[in-house]
Amino acid sequence: MKGKVLKLLRQNDSAFLSGEKISNELNCSRTAVWKHIKALRDEGYDIIAVQNKGYQLTKSAYLLSEHDIYSRIKKNDLFENVVYHNSVTSTQTVAQQLANEGVSEGTVVVADEQTGGKGRLGRVWDSEKGSGVWMSLVLKPQIDFRKAPQLTLLTAVAVTRAIESVSGLPLSIKWPNDLLVNGKKLCGILTEMQADPDRVQSVIIGIGLNVNHGAFPEDLSEIATSMNIEAGKPFNRAEVIAAILNEFSWLYRTYLSQGFSLIKPLWEAHAVSIGKKIVARSTAGTTEGYALGIDGEGVLLLQDNQGETHRIYSADIELK
Amino acid sequence: MMKIQEIRELIKLIDESSIDEFKFEQNGSKVTMKKYSEQPLSQNVSLAEPVKPIPSEVPQAESPVKQEAVEKPAASEPAAKNDEKTAEPDENLHTITSPMVGTFYEAPSPDSSAYVKKGDKVNQESVVCIVEAMKLMNEIESEVNGEIVDILVENGQLVEYGQELFLVKPE
Numbered sequence: 001m002k003g004k005v006l007k008l009l010r011q012n013d014s015a016f017l018s019g020e021k022i023s024n025e026l027n028c029s030r031t032a033v034w035k036h037i038k039a040l041r042d043e044g045y046d047i048i049a050v051q052n053k054g055y056q057l058t059k060s061a062y063l064l065s066e067h068d069i070y071s072r073i074k075k076n077d078l079f080e081n082v083v084y085h086n087s088v089t090s091t092q093t094v095a096q097q098l099a100n101e102g103v104s105e106g107t108v109v110v111a112d113e114q115t116g117g118k119g120r121l122g123r124v125w126d127s128e129k130g131s132g133v134w135m136s137l138v139l140k141p142q143i144d145f146r147k148a149p150q151l152t153l154l155t156a157v158a159v160t161r162a163i164e165s166v167s168g169l170p171l172s173i174k175w176p177n178d179l180l181v182n183g184k185k186l187c188g189i190l191t192e193m194q195a196d197p198d199r200v201q202s203v204i205i206g207i208g209l210n211v212n213h214g215a216f217p218e219d220l221s222e223i224a225t226s227m228n229i230e231a232g233k234p235f236n237r238a239e240v241i242a243a244i245l246n247e248f249s250w251l252y253r254t255y256l257s258q259g260f261s262l263i264k265p266l267w268e269a270h271a272v273s274i275g276k277k278i279v280a281r282s283t284a285g286t287t288e289g290y291a292l293g294i295d296g297e298g299v300l301l302l303q304d305n306q307g308e309t310h311r312i313y314s315a316d317i318e319l320k
Numbered sequence: 321m322m323k324i325q326e327i328r329e330l331i332k333l334i335d336e337s338s339i340d341e342f343k344f345e346q347n348g349s350k351v352t353m354k355k356y357s358e359q360p361l362s363q364n365v366s367l368a369e370p371v372k373p374i375p376s377e378v379p380q381a382e383s384p385v386k387q388e389a390v391e392k393p394a395a396s397e398p399a400a401k402n403d404e405k406t407a408e409p410d411e412n413l414h415t416i417t418s419p420m421v422g423t424f425y426e427a428p429s430p431d432s433s434a435y436v437k438k439g440d441k442v443n444q445e446s447v448v449c450i451v452e453a454m455k456l457m458n459e460i461e462s463e464v465n466g467e468i469v470d471i472l473v474e475n476g477q478l479v480e481y482g483q484e485l486f487l488v489k490p491e
Contacts, residue, residue: 120452122429122431123429146419148458150454151456152454189455191455191456192457192458193457193458283476284478298454313421314422314423314452314453314478
């Protein structure tokens with residue numbers, strides 16, 4: 001309900017909104033409206049009340065809350081169930097538990113802080129309080145699970161488009177789904193799947209996006225960056241989250257109905273590695289050559305110095 | 321007469337296409353290729369495996385040998401047919417196979433211990449390993465109750481679709 005009040009105030013951005021109107025709109029008493037306004041103020045929202053005029057939201061603080069996110073989610077988005085935590089070990093772990101408990105597709109777990117943010121293969125993802133978007137999407141797609149890796153490319157496209165629309169920053173994608181600005185990592189995506197041999201049970205997509213970090217520790221500053229550092233101003237994280245969920249929703253629905261064919265050109269349009277010399281490193285060995293692009297399944301095509309084309313399913317990519 | 325290299329190219333092209341069957345005739349040489357239709361994704365043939373030299377010029381009507389060469393990489397046998405391949409005399413062993421192409425990881429992280437080792441008891445829902453492709457981590461479950469009697473792949477190895485990963489003695 002707090003979220004709905006906030007949504008109305010935000011829609012009414014520049015003007016006052018009367019308590020009566022809010023109470024009619026939300027079908028609750030004016031006393032209830034006043035209580036919600038008070039609660040929002042306690043959370044840091046600057047809401048002015050003027051007699052005979054009503055309420056006005058003057059500025060959106062850079063806070064993150066469940067109802068703030070909720071108030072920005074567009075109608076008909078896939079994600080209607082927002083699970084918010086101030087602090088968790090990892091949104092990925094929470095989302096997995098929820099998926100096991102049978103939560104529906106379209107649930108998103110968001111946290112203001114992760115104390116044990118997960119990267120790939122047990123790597124730590126630095127996710128300090130108040131600075132980033134740490135979230136995990138719960139999906140239950142009815143697809144052949146051998147196609148499920150395509151969802152990681154789809155997510156890269158969704159986040160890229162969302163960040164570009166919110167900030168105007170030029171993003172590039174490094175195969176398969178690292179998002180870079182000026183060669184530094186802005187966002188990482190980790191996807192975990194649970195599947196039976198014949199069907200996907202759940203796919204949990206974790207997104208770690210650096211938003212309002214002012215600076216990074218020395219050992220990270222060469223390789224990591226944030227939207228704030230690149231754009232020179234902070235961003236409202238709820239707005240970023242809503243934009244990502246909105247982009248993801250339509251891309252995902254398009255993918256389910258039409259397959260990977262639309263996602264591929266969108267991914268390629270942002271791909272930094274195509275046509276460049278790259279090194280693909282994996283535990284199985286190192287391959288060097290030119291990145292030709294991706295195939296219809298999202299597999300990276302790499303042409304080595306002998307002219308032979310390799311299909312890369314799994315590797316860390318380094319641009320030469 | 322076609323060169324081996326040309327046949328290789330052909331195999332590759334056809335494999336990446338949606339063509340199920342392909343016939344080619346020239347100066348009395350015949351090449352016939354067929355794909356298994358129940359293998360809709362052609363992932364497995366991807367890795368530029370050395371294709372055995374095949375006497376393609378043998379002017380026989382149909383050449384089953386060639387077919388085999390094409391299908392071989394894709395035809396990783398389902399678990400049920402493994403008896404003859406495994407050295408184990410116990411034909412009741414359950415084989416856990418890889419559901420996708422990717423990297424095999426025995427543990428959730430390089431620092432942690434393996435999900436399972438030889439002799440471990442597992443139940444249907446025990447996670448036995450991860451197969452990763454394009455940063456999607458797929459937890460593979462045992463699917464049977466039993467004991468791990470053999471691990472057939474190395475940590476970090478690239479595995480094919482249908483490749484055998486573990487042997488489990490069901491209980």
